[in-house]
Amino acid sequence: MAGEAETQEWVRPLAGLTLNDAPSVGGKGANLGELIGGGFPVPGGFVVTKEAYLAAMDAAGLRTELAARALPPTGVTEQELLAFAEDVRTRVSKAAIPDAIAGSITEAYRRLGDDRRVAVRSSAPAEDAADTSFAGIHDSFTDVAGPAQLLEAIVRCWMSLWSARALTYRKVQNVEEEPSVAVVVQLMVDSVSAGVMFTVDPLTGDPDRIMIEAARGLGEVVVGGQVEPDTYMVSKTEPRAVLSAHVGAQAFQLVAGESADEVPEQIPESDRGRRVLTDRQVLAVAALGVDAEKHYGVPQDMEFSFCPSANGSDPDLYIVQSRPITTLAQGGAGADSGPSGAGELLVSGLGASPGVASGRVRIMREVADAGSLNDGDVLVAPMTRPDWLPVLRRASAIVTDGGGITCHAAIVGRELGKPVVVGARGATGTLVEGALVTVDGSAGTISAGAPAPGEVRPLPSAEPVAAAPTREVTATRVYVNLATPDTAEEVAAMDVDGVGLLRAEFMITEALDGLHPAKLLAEGRRAEYVEKMAAGCRRSRPRSVIAPWSIGPSTCAPTSSPRSTAATWNRTRTTR
Numbered sequence: 001m002a003g004e005a006e007t008q009e010w011v012r013p014l015a016g017l018t019l020n021d022a023p024s025v026g027g028k029g030a031n032l033g034e035l036i037g038g039g040f041p042v043p044g045g046f047v048v049t050k051e052a053y054l055a056a057m058d059a060a061g062l063r064t065e066l067a068a069r070a071l072p073p074t075g076v077t078e079q080e081l082l083a084f085a086e087d088v089r090t091r092v093s094k095a096a097i098p099d100a101i102a103g104s105i106t107e108a109y110r111r112l113g114d115d116r117r118v119a120v121r122s123s124a125p126a127e128d129a130a131d132t133s134f135a136g137i138h139d140s141f142t143d144v145a146g147p148a149q150l151l152e153a154i155v156r157c158w159m160s161l162w163s164a165r166a167l168t169y170r171k172v173q174n175v176e177e178e179p180s181v182a183v184v185v186q187l188m189v190d191s192v193s194a195g196v197m198f199t200v201d202p203l204t205g206d207p208d209r210i211m212i213e214a215a216r217g218l219g220e221v222v223v224g225g226q227v228e229p230d231t232y233m234v235s236k237t238e239p240r241a242v243l244s245a246h247v248g249a250q251a252f253q254l255v256a257g258e259s260a261d262e263v264p265e266q267i268p269e270s271d272r273g274r275r276v277l278t279d280r281q282v283l284a285v286a287a288l289g290v291d292a293e294k295h296y297g298v299p300q301d302m303e304f305s306f307c308p309s310a311n312g313s314d315p316d317l318y319i320v321q322s323r324p325i326t327t328l329a330q331g332g333a334g335a336d337s338g339p340s341g342a343g344e345l346l347v348s349g350l351g352a353s354p355g356v357a358s359g360r361v362r363i364m365r366e367v368a369d370a371g372s373l374n375d376g377d378v379l380v381a382p383m384t385r386p387d388w389l390p391v392l393r394r395a396s397a398i399v400t401d402g403g404g405i406t407c408h409a410a411i412v413g414r415e416l417g418k419p420v421v422v423g424a425r426g427a428t429g430t431l432v433e434g435a436l437v438t439v440d441g442s443a444g445t446i447s448a449g450a451p452a453p454g455e456v457r458p459l460p461s462a463e464p465v466a467a468a469p470t471r472e473v474t475a476t477r478v479y480v481n482l483a484t485p486d487t488a489e490e491v492a493a494m495d496v497d498g499v500g501l502l503r504a505e506f507m508i509t510e511a512l513d514g515l516h517p518a519k520l521l522a523e524g525r526r527a528e529y530v531e532k533m534a535a536g537c538r539r540s541r542p543r544s545v546i547a548p549w550s551i552g553p554s555t556c557a558p559t560s561s562p563r564s565t566a567a568t569w570n571r572t573r574t575t576r
Contacts, residue, residue, distance in 0.1 A: 010052040010104040014045050014186070024049045026123025026182035031322050038295045040288065041318050045118065045186035046108045050125060052101045053158055053180055060095035067178045072167045078370050078390050081164050088162040095158075097151055105154065106147045109185065117145045117188040117256070119320075120153040122160055124181045137169045137389075138181060142218065143188055143256035150185065157183045165389040172393065172416070189318055190256055193276050194219030194305040195229060196406035197285055198325060199236070199293040202414075203351060203405065203442070207299070209243070210234040210286045213404040214276040216267060217253025219303055219320070225383045225403030225410070227251070228423040230276045231350070234286040242279050248404065249425065250276075281306065284317055292322055299325045301406070343448030346431060349399070349424030351444035352410035357419045358438040358450045359396040361431045367391060378439055378446075380431050392416060397439035399427050399446055421446060 009024075017025055017033020025033070029047040036042045057063040069088055072081050097105075112118070122138030139160035141153045160166060161181045170179065195214030200207045213222055213229040221227045228248035235241050251272065252264045277285070285304050292300045302322045306315040362377040364370070370391045373379060379395035381388075383402045389412060392398060398413050403422035413420035419441030421427075431437065431446065438447045520529040 009049055010055070010101045011108040012047050012049060013108070014042070014047065014184070017047070023125050024051060024182065026050065026125050026184070027323060028121060028123035028321060029182055029184045030123075032184065032186070032320075034295075035292070035319055035322055038292075040292065040295075041316070043119075043187040043189050043318055043320065045112065045184060047123065048101075048105055048154055048183040048185065050180040050182045052105075053161075053182070056095055056097055056101060056158070057092070059098045062091060062095055066092075066162075070176075070179050071171050072164075078164075081167065081390060085162055085164040085167055089159045092159050092162055093155060095155075097155065102151060105151065105185075109147060109150055112187060115146050117143050118150065119184075119186045119188050120144050120150065120157060121184040121186065122157040122181050123184045124161070124179075125177075137163075137166050139163075142220075154183050154185075157181060168390045168393070169412075172389075186320070188256060189305050189307040189320070191218050191305040191307055192216070192315055193281075194303070194320075195222045195276075195285075196404075197289045197302045197304060198299070198406060199289040199302070200299040200325065201233070202325065203354060208236045210236055210289055211405065212277070212282055212285055213248075213406045215248065215250050215253065216271075216276055217255055217265070219305060221250070221252075221254055222404060223303065223407055224385065225400060225407030225422065226254075227404075228350075228402050228425070229404040229406075231404060232277065232282045234282060236286070236290060240283055240286060240290075242282050245275060245282075247273060247275055248423070249273075249402075277306075281315075281317075288317070288319060292319070296322075296324070301325045301411075345445055345447050346437065347399070347421075347424045347427045347446045349421045349427070349444050349446075350403075350405055351420075351440070351442050352403070352405045352407075352422045353398075353414040353418060353420035354442040355397075355417070355419035356438060356440050356442075357396040358436065361433055361435045361437055362395075363428050363431065363433055364391070365428070378437055380427050382428055392418065397421075397441065399424050399431070399439060401425060401427050 012021070012025060012029075014029065014033050015036050017030055018037060019030050019034050021033065022030035025047040032042055032045075036044075054063060057066060066088065069084075072084060076084065109116075109118070119140065119142045121140035124138060137160075139157055141156065144150050144153045158181060161179050166179075169175075193214055193216050195212060196219070197210060197212045199210055201209040201211055210233070212232040212234065214232070215221045215227050215229040222229045227250040229250070230248045231244075231246040233243040235243055249272075250267060252266050255263050255265050288304070289300065289302060292302060300322050301324070303320050305318045305320055307318060309316045357378070359376045359378040360374070361380055362373045363380045364373065365382060367385075367388050373391060373394055375394045376396045377394075378397045378399060379392065380399045381401070383400050384392065384398060392413065393416060395418060397419040399421045401424060403410060405422065407422065410420050410422055419439045421439055421441055421444050424444075424446065427446065436449055438450060439445075440447070517529060520526070
């Protein structure tokens with residue numbers, strides 16, 4: 001591998017990159033280059049390619065070992081996963097950057113100017129793709145200055161490829177290729193305000209509405225869910241107008257500090273409770289969103305920043321990231337949902353991921369408290385972070401004191417199909433540990449008790465149907481990949497022809513409580529193995545509920561039906 005890597009480019013300027021370059025520069029780098037080519041305002045910089053990372057791991061003798069450890073071992077506990085990840089991260093941290101690669105990086109940095117302050121941002125090949133966002137999974141750093149700090153930050157980005165959250169996300173998303181990461185190095189912009197824009201309503205899927213969330217200072221407080229941002233709804237069609245403005249709650253902002261740190265700074269009481277963006281600024285952001293959606297041809301999830309202008313006039317607007325929306329509500333899911341539950345309304349916030357689920361309250365203030373969370377509990381926290389991903393998978397629903405609809409935790413929650421309520425101010429102080437509650441991720445409510453029969457909707461698009469839906473006849477059969485019995489009814493309600501591939505790893509892990517099948521067979525427990533697997537697949541609903549379609553042929557097998565072309569559809573969760 002090392003000889004092959006010597007011919008690769010270690011560094012490429014952002015200007016000139018297109019989406020076709022994503023395999024080398026990652027989704028973030030490719031999208032930034034695409035935006036620059038489309039005439040959008042993007043801070044300049046360069047990308048340290050994934051080939052540079054792979055060559056460095058080759059030189060350290062680690063690449064083969066890392067490829068073999070791409071996913072977490074089956075059946076590991078959270079503590080074992082953390083130890084596994086820390087071991088790999090430590091080994092990567094000790095891998096020196098080869099002189100040729102370090103020289104290329106330093107030269108590209110010097111071309112930006114003398115010790116210019118830059119943001120250093122991870123950009124994995126699968127990141128910001130149409131079906132995987134990797135939102136907040138890999139690390140980024142701001143206000144990096146000088147070659148030494150820059151090289152250190154790049155290694156820290158490489159290390160983030162091997163965090164527990166990254167390992168878990170790759171497993172959840174069935175990412176099977178060899179892990180690698182590029183790194184974007186971009187001129188630093190000192191935000192006076194920043195945020196996230198979705199060019200369609202992320203909860204209802206309404207294509208005529210743009211949702212913008214904004215906060216003061218650096219945008220990390222929005223995407224990281226550290227504050228409740230302002231939320232603005234804008235009509236997409238002309239004459240474009242601000243339809244609503246919800247003022248959030250922000251007691252501090254992050255400002256750029258030294259050594260790649262982001263420093264919290266208290267916001268004066270007199271400035272709290274005031275809108276972050278004016279109507280003029282909101283409409284300026286929305287206009288860029290409309291143009292970007294036209295440029296890409298698909299709805300976009302974009303990050304923006306307002307920075308002081310050189311001439312002291314209105315702040316300059318920059319786009320610092322754009323990617324396809326990976327989780328989008330279907331058919332207006334949740335639009336007509338009201339508060340659910342058997343009892344009184346306890347807390348309300350912003351519905352960030354549709355669906356209704358119930359469970360016992362488990363209040364967690366640190367990821368170290370994960371041991372108190374049982375499968376199916378409702379996780380309640382001041383906020384969640386991307387490194388909580390292994391824990392989030394076990395919760396039936398997620399509630400946070402702060403955050404907004406576009407924060408990392410909300411996006412990941414939607415990808416996991418969990419009801420999420422963010423900005424539920426005081427939830428950790430109001431809800432009682434161990435109490436049974438119902439979370440409605442559409443209405444943004446937490447109510448006492450369990451929901452009425454039939455009201456639990458972990459996935460709003462999963463409403464089963466009693467009879468086969470009317471479908472358009474095409475020349476293509478569409479089959480799905482199915483991984484868990486829990487999603488069978490959801491898939492049955494979709495316009496598909498059958499199951500092309502049944503993935504068994506999750507079913508085996510859950511049915512056997514983490515035990516390896518070989519262990520049971522070696523101990524002569526074959527009958528127990530068969531019974532546990534059968535119980536894991538068994539459903540209590542009548543068979544007619546899941547019979548609108550039949551189990552189809554294998555994924556690549558041709559069909560002799562009138563639909564002349566066999567095809568598969570790799571199912572990705574698109575509900576919010």
